[in-house]
Structures are given as C-alpha cells and as structure tokens.
Amino acid sequence: MSDPDYDIIIVGAGVAGPIIAKELSQAGAKILIIEGGPETPPTNREEYMSNFLLNTVKTLESPYPPGMGANPAKEATPRATIAQTFGNNVSPTWHADLGAGNYIYNADVSYLLQEGPQPFLSGYKRITGGTTWHWLGTSLRFLEHDFTMKSTYGADDPDYPMPDWPIVVDDLLDAYGRAEHEIGVSADVSIQTKELAQIGLKYSDGYSYPMQEIPPSVLDVQIAAALNGFQNFINFEGQQVFVTSTPAGRNSQPDGNRRTCAGNTNCIPICPIQAKWDGTVTLAGAQSTGNVTFKSQCVVTKVVSAGYGQPVTGIEYIHWENGPTKITKSEPITATAKIYVIAAHAIETPKLMLMSDMGNGQTVANSSDQMGRNLMDHPLYLSWSLMPEQIFGFRGPLATSGIESLRDGPFRSDRAAWRCEIGNEGWNFAIGDPWTTVSDFVDGKNASHTNANMDRLFGAGLIEQLNSHFTRQWRMGFLVEQTPEADSRVTINRDNGIVDGLHLPRPVINYKLSEYTRRGFASAEVFSRQVYQMLGATNFTRNAQNLTAADGTEFPNPVWFENPDRDMFEALPDALKAPELCANGQAVPDGFTYFGAGHLVGTYRMGSVARTSVVDSHSRSWDHSTLFLVGDGVFPTITTANPTLTLAALAMRTADAIKAQLATTL
Numbered sequence: 001m002s003d004p005d006y007d008i009i010i011v012g013a014g015v016a017g018p019i020i021a022k023e024l025s026q027a028g029a030k031i032l033i034i035e036g037g038p039e040t041p042p043t044n045r046e047e048y049m050s051n052f053l054l055n056t057v058k059t060l061e062s063p064y065p066p067g068m069g070a071n072p073a074k075e076a077t078p079r080a081t082i083a084q085t086f087g088n089n090v091s092p093t094w095h096a097d098l099g100a101g102n103y104i105y106n107a108d109v110s111y112l113l114q115e116g117p118q119p120f121l122s123g124y125k126r127i128t129g130g131t132t133w134h135w136l137g138t139s140l141r142f143l144e145h146d147f148t149m150k151s152t153y154g155a156d157d158p159d160y161p162m163p164d165w166p167i168v169v170d171d172l173l174d175a176y177g178r179a180e181h182e183i184g185v186s187a188d189v190s191i192q193t194k195e196l197a198q199i200g201l202k203y204s205d206g207y208s209y210p211m212q213e214i215p216p217s218v219l220d221v222q223i224a225a226a227l228n229g230f231q232n233f234i235n236f237e238g239q240q241v242f243v244t245s246t247p248a249g250r251n252s253q254p255d256g257n258r259r260t261c262a263g264n265t266n267c268i269p270i271c272p273i274q275a276k277w278d279g280t281v282t283l284a285g286a287q288s289t290g291n292v293t294f295k296s297q298c299v300v301t302k303v304v305s306a307g308y309g310q311p312v313t314g315i316e317y318i319h320w321e322n323g324p325t326k327i328t329k330s331e332p333i334t335a336t337a338k339i340y341v342i343a344a345h346a347i348e349t350p351k352l353m354l355m356s357d358m359g360n361g362q363t364v365a366n367s368s369d370q371m372g373r374n375l376m377d378h379p380l381y382l383s384w385s386l387m388p389e390q391i392f393g394f395r396g397p398l399a400t401s402g403i404e405s406l407r408d409g410p411f412r413s414d415r416a417a418w419r420c421e422i423g424n425e426g427w428n429f430a431i432g433d434p435w436t437t438v439s440d441f442v443d444g445k446n447a448s449h450t451n452a453n454m455d456r457l458f459g460a461g462l463i464e465q466l467n468s469h470f471t472r473q474w475r476m477g478f479l480v481e482q483t484p485e486a487d488s489r490v491t492i493n494r495d496n497g498i499v500d501g502l503h504l505p506r507p508v509i510n511y512k513l514s515e516y517t518r519r520g521f522a523s524a525e526v527f528s529r530q531v532y533q534m535l536g537a538t539n540f541t542r543n544a545q546n547l548t549a550a551d552g553t554e555f556p557n558p559v560w561f562e563n564p565d566r567d568m569f570e571a572l573p574d575a576l577k578a579p580e581l582c583a584n585g586q587a588v589p590d591g592f593t594y595f596g597a598g599h600l601v602g603t604y605r606m607g608s609v610a611r612t613s614v615v616d617s618h619s620r621s622w623d624h625s626t627l628f629l630v631g632d633g634v635f636p637t638i639t640t641a642n643p644t645l646t647l648a649a650l651a652m653r654t655a656d657a658i659k660a661q662l663a664t665t666l
C-alpha cells in the first residue's frame, strides 16, 4: 500500500512541523503531515478541560490522552509523564506510592528507560499540537553571545564545554520577527531593550511585536521596586539586576479569533480559552491553504535511504486505533515525497533515526555518530520564600516577569548562567499549594514546613492563617544553562524486549549534569539569599538529600547532588547566613536538588562541519540532501532562554531553504 507523492512529508505536528507546513503550503507546495498522536477532539479543548477538571490529581498529563496512569508498554504513543518526571523533594508520599524512588527506573511507569547517572526529568506530549498544549508561552530571544560561547568565553581553554553555533544572532533577526508574528508574542521592544540591549538582546531596526506586552503582576511590581538597578550583588561582577516583563505567546488583546488572556494562572497544563498560542493554531492555518493532507494516529517507524550520500526516498508509518481491549494497527505504509522533514522533538526524532537501519550497522543521518548525543534541559533550581508583607500571588499568567539581566557575563567562562523566572503561582510548583498548606493546617501536619507546631485549625483561625500565607508566597525558578555532553544521550533499546504498545523500541536515556552546570546552581542559591535579604523574605527552599516514604523509611533523593562550591558560601558575610534567611536550616548548603523545565534540547546538533554535527545551519542532514531534522534538537548549546521561539525562528529558516531547494519544481 502506498500514498501518492507529495512535495514534502512532515513528521510531527507540534511547533516546527506546522510552521514549515504553513510557510510552504502558502507557497503552493503539496504537503503530507504525519502525526503520531490523536487529533484534537471534535469539541476542541472542552474534552481536555473536562478531563482536567474531573481528575483528582492536577498534573501536566491530567487533561490529555493517554491517561496519566497508563502503562507505557500498552500505549501506541506513550510519553514521559509526571510519574516519571516527579523526581523532586516535595512529595515523599507520591514517591513512596510509586515504589520508594524506583519509579524513575521502573519501565511500567517510566516510558523513558533511564540509565542515569542522573534522572532526566522533563516530559513532552504526543498529541496533535505537541508539547505546546502545556507550554507556558515564554518567548525569549537568544542573546548575541549565546551563539559564540566558545570564541567569547573559552577561546583559550581547550576544555571549555560550550561550542559556537554555525550562525550568529544577526542571521536570525528576521526569522525571529516572523516567528513572533506567527506565535503572536505580546511584548514591547523598548522595555526589552532598555535593560537588556547591553547584554546582547537584538532586534531588526524599527521592529515591533505584534501585540503590546502582558502587564506585570502586582507581585512583579513589588519585587521590581525593591531590586531594580541594584548592582552590588556578590558574585555577579558588578552587573545590575533588573526585573523585566516576559515576552509571551499569549494574547494581550483579541487576535486570530482567540480571546485575550484572562489571567487565571492555569497556562500549564492547559489554557481553557486558547488565549495562549499552541501548535494547533498554526496547523489550522496550514490546513486552510488546501495544500495540506493531515494524518493523525500514524506513527512513523522508519526513514528510508540507501546510504550516506544518498537521498531519503521514503518513510514508513503505522496507523493505529484504540480497540475495545487492545490497540489495532496497520501494516507498515510507505509514503514518498521530494523532501522529508522530521519534527518529532529531541527524544522521538533521534529514536526514529536510530530505528532507521540502512544495513551494515549504519543508521540514517548518523555518519558523525552524533545522533542522540548532547541531550540537554534547563535543570531548574527552584527557590521559594514567604514575604513579610502581602504581594498577592495566584493572579495573572503563571509568570509575567523575570530577571534577565544576568543571562550573560564574564562568569560564563567558569559557570553556567541562568535566567530567573518569577512565578505568580505562589508555592504551587514548589510544594503543590494551595493543597499542601491547607492540608497541613487542617490535619495538623507540616509537609510545607510552615506548621512547625503541627497546629490543627478551623473556622476564622484557619482562614486567617491561610490568607496570611497564600498572599505572601512566591518563588523564583532559575533555568540553568546545561553543557552539552557526548554521553548525555538518547539511544534505543534494541534487544531487551521492553517495547511500547506498537511493539516499537523505547528511548534509553543517559543524562548528567557537569560541574560547570552545577556551579550555576550554587550561584543561583547565593543570588536568591541576597534577594531574600533585600526583601526581608524568609527562605523555605529545601534541597533534601533523602526522602521519607509513607512508612517512615528513608531513601536517597535521586535528584540531589552535592554542593560543587562550598567556598562560595563560606565567603559570604554573616548576614547572608542568618537563620531568618534560612528556614531550611542550611547555612552552607550540602547540596541541591533540580527539577526539569520541559526543554528537550540538543540531540541532533547543527554545526559547520559534517564530522562533528548532524545537520547544517539550515537543519539539512549532512548525509542526505532531501532530509531536514528540525526543532530544538539542532541547538549546539541550550543557552538560558526557553527554546521554542528560537526553534520556531530556525524552522522559518529551514522553510526558506526548502523553498529554494524545491524552486525548480514548485
């Protein structure tokens, strides 16, 4: 069985796939999009919303198929879930329920087959629209030095861990603008450049965002009033601190038949009114050209080529349906086109490519042996505190401002930089509030560490206590720049018989955080202590080395690592070690815990030579001229910025390259 020929076949309908489809279908190309997951339900997001509302556990997966407790061995499109990614110190009971910390390594729970040395904590979606269903919408541009790390900060150091990109920021300025207009980013260029032009944030001359910025929250304004312009922070080499509003892919005004953001702090896991952009918006735009054929529930299993230096000549996919008792699936179907674009994200793309055997032990697009290597995320350092006065979180989108002015500086020769996202959702991310604190004060527990006396309250006393806490909570999330490492990687399990519901191999993950990356955590903690001191806030951050199961047994916290730089803390003035700053009891922290940020980056990187990279600067495979691998898997470094805007801009560049390649035939 064979499909008709198309100009382009695109695998994956998240961000990169629909953007390329829209750009090229508008130019007249005939396109087939093949998406592994189910189509958006006929009632649009209402079905997903009702799943979310009816689910007793509100996680990233609650709204979406397959259900969050699904066994990955029995699903057609399993993916990493919160059960696998919840490797933090905030919910010992959850861990215990899942088997005292073994959940990460349990193939019945974790789709990703994790081999360590550290757990990879981020997940993704396998439904139409991809991971953007539960993205936050933060849409930051990379900075000038993000593209030239080696030549700027490591030119004289043969061991410097960050390579240069094959492009510089000026190559992307136009594409950034196009991507921001496609996503519908709300921001103000003059506000962005006022404090950030000096660290290399650039725009084309005369550029404007499509929508005005989302207003900063009450909380942002109060934090900014205390911190803005201050420059005597220890360890930050005289750089000033500014709180800057965050460019976001959500409507600040009605746009594209979608409503204005209503500010109800639910962007992750689902925006009930689609004020936040997601991949289905651009997919619909591509389909409206009439040039796009869309197939859902079709998982691509092989990319076909005769060898390196030869074109890709087809792909194979399996169509699946959920039957009453088990999945039914088709025989492999072959589809052919002139150009092939794989947009399946940074774990499923290398998995597919490593499954694409060409004989002689060779797999497609892997002559460099770089396929799957350099897996990165933004390991997230979360810090939470209680302010002395009310600042009124739990309002607005989940984050509206961040501290961006320390994203670049000479310290990058020695340790990872970070950006600091200021959360509007109190301690929801940190400890699962409001539920955890409510349950503490109702049941006389102390999971939040704010009820040391184990008080049991009710009536007016309970309301007063909760009002006092919830209006003073806030958190900072530090997105730490992770170094690319050859042995931090995605491979596939060929031989151990652990498969998914279509009997396909599952991704094997090796992941590790380098010393350079870990030093970024130490600097984030030093920074947050200084912030809390200036604000008079009490630090409740906990970096527990061990977790306690429901039955009282202790087990090692898999996401804890030792403090890489105790000297940094010993050297601090006593005021920064004061007990009132450290309700967590750690004057000098013995270690840190990390969260995942949902940013899967770097497993098929671009470069200027074929020997050390998978694709060229247009995301074209060095090995097969008709194959493009797109998405943030092409990033040689992760930088400090959330990745989607940059991957969308790179997709625009790829669309231009494909258009040029097809020019003679379109």
Ligand SMILES: Cc1cc2nc3c(=O)[nH]c(=O)nc-3n(C[C@H](O)[C@H](O)[C@H](O)COP(=O)(O)OP(=O)(O)OC[C@H]3O[C@@H](n4cnc5c(N)ncnc54)[C@H](O)[C@@H]3O)c2cc1C
Pocket: 011, 012, 013, 014, 015, 016, 017, 034, 035, 036, 037, 060, 123, 124, 125, 126, 127, 128, 129, 130, 131, 132, 134, 135, 136, 137, 138, 139, 140, 268, 279, 298, 299, 300, 301, 343, 344, 345, 346, 348, 349, 352, 597, 598, 599, 600, 630, 631, 632, 642, 643, 644, 645, 647
């Ligand atoms: C909680 C969370 C919050 C986030 N917030 C932000 C943010 O604020 N800002 C930001 O920049 N980024 C954010 N991200 C990251 C963002 O979601 C991703 O960068 C983005 O979705 C990647 O786009 P993509 O097109 O490469 O992949 P995806 O969106 O993951 O889409 C890939 C698609 O490919 C399909 N697919 C996979 N394998 C196959 C196959 N074999 N055959 C057919 N189809 C296949 C999948 O079903 C999926 O639809 C967040 C992520 C998470 C998890």
Ligand code: SF4
Pocket: 250, 260, 261, 262, 263, 264, 265, 266, 267, 268, 270, 271, 272, 273, 274, 275, 276, 396, 397, 398
């Ligand atoms: S705050 Fe609410 S309306 Fe606004 S983007 Fe987030 S979920 Fe959507």
